[in-house]
Amino acid sequence: MNNYGSRGELPPIRPERKTKTSTTYTNTELRERKNETRTPRKISRNTKVKYRGQIDYVILLCVILLVAIGIIMVFSSSYYTAGQGENADMYSFLKKDLIYSAAGFLCMYFVTKIDYEVLKYIVKPVYFGSIVFLLLVFTPLGVVHNGARRWLNIGFEFQPSEIAKFAIIITLATLLEHSPKLLDDFKGVCKYMAIALVPTGIVALENLSTAIVMGGISVVLLFVYSSKLRYSLSIAALGVGGVLFMVFGSWRSDRVEAWLHPEQVANEKGYQVLQSLYSVASGGMFGLGIGGSRQKLGYMPEAQNDIIFAIICEELGWFGAAIVVSLFIVLIWRGIYIAIRNSKEPFAMLISTGITSMIAIQVMINIAVVTNTIPNTGIPLPFISYGGTSLVMMLASMGVLMNISRYHGKNAE
Secondary structure (H helix, E strand, O other): OOOOOOOOOOOOOOOOOOOOOOOOOOHHHHHHHHHHHOOOOOOOOOOEEEEEOOOOHHHHHHHHHHHHHHHHHHHHHHHHHHOOOOOOOOOHHHHHHHHHHHHHHHHHHHHHOOOHHHHHHOHHHHHHHHHHHHHHOOOOOEEEEOOEEEEEEOOOEEOHHHHHHHHHHHHHHHHHHHOOOHHHOHHHHHHHHHHHHHHHHHHHOOOHHHHHHHHHHHHHHHHHHOOOHHHHHHHHHHHHHHHHHHHHOOOOHHHHHHHHOHHHHOOOOOHHHHHHHHHHHHHOOOOOOOOOOOOOOOOOOOOOOOOHHHHHHHHHHHHHHHHHHHHHHHHHHHHHHHHHHOOOOHHHHHHHHHHHHHHHHHHHHHHHHHOOOOOOOOOOOOOOOOOHHHHHHHHHHHHHHHHHHHEEEEEOO
């Protein structure tokens, strides 16, 4: 019993207990409160932020159209000769080209799903592996086709020089990214060119045209990344001089004679040149129609290979040839655009530049040969000429280019 009442005092007032009340928020209110209390993360000035987007669908569309044209033209230019003889199969080249195309598109798809920077970690095995493959061509494992030793048979046949072209791109790109000031002095330029010349020199022993492509890629990357223009011009001049020496000072001088006077050696070195010119001239504006070529009927040797652009001119006409050239121009333009957009990312920029220059150089050489603008040399027309290794590596390279197009690298400020 308390004594508050007898003393006339009031009992002390007890503080009210605070009961926990639950407050219900909507999803929108929760997101607003979270954003209000979130502390922004401070990003260092040197931190690289990647913005991942979609692939460049313009490139994808151009590649699909070029491969589709290639499949049609390979069949059209090869079915007559493939169907000659006993147990012949007029669809043999078509079947193989479909398999190569499927394998190439599969490689392209997987490459687009992998970050392109993975290439930095495989550059050494790819570079030295390509050199080993190139050297094995000169062993009994090497295979000769049409008098040229360019293939390697290790259970299946492939052309190591096509792998070497891609290897030299990623090798030089990685080297320049790791050593940004390498090209500031002559010693660094010599180191750069030595790395490029090892596989290029081996290829030049049997395949001068592919060596020219590889040398051109090296010079383009040097020109793009070097701040010293005189080094780029000097290396380019030496390269041109070396090519002229090899062309005019060796057995390839016969090709120069066939280029200048094909009618005088019409039954020998000038035969293919003349047949190519006949094809281009006889097509006219709109061509003879698919399958209507006359030169492929035993006159044009290996029409489905490096000389296939002549059959395109004959069957699709100058109009169809212009469409093919336009697709290549759009493809090269998108490659240049991707390289410029990633100018702050040296590795991505150099890879994009290398792949784009590889396609541009091959297209120019191939069309120049078909039109007898330069001496005859064997270089495939990208995506169109028949050839498994060339097609698969080209499509894989397009996968790398589209992969780079998904990422927009920026230096955070």
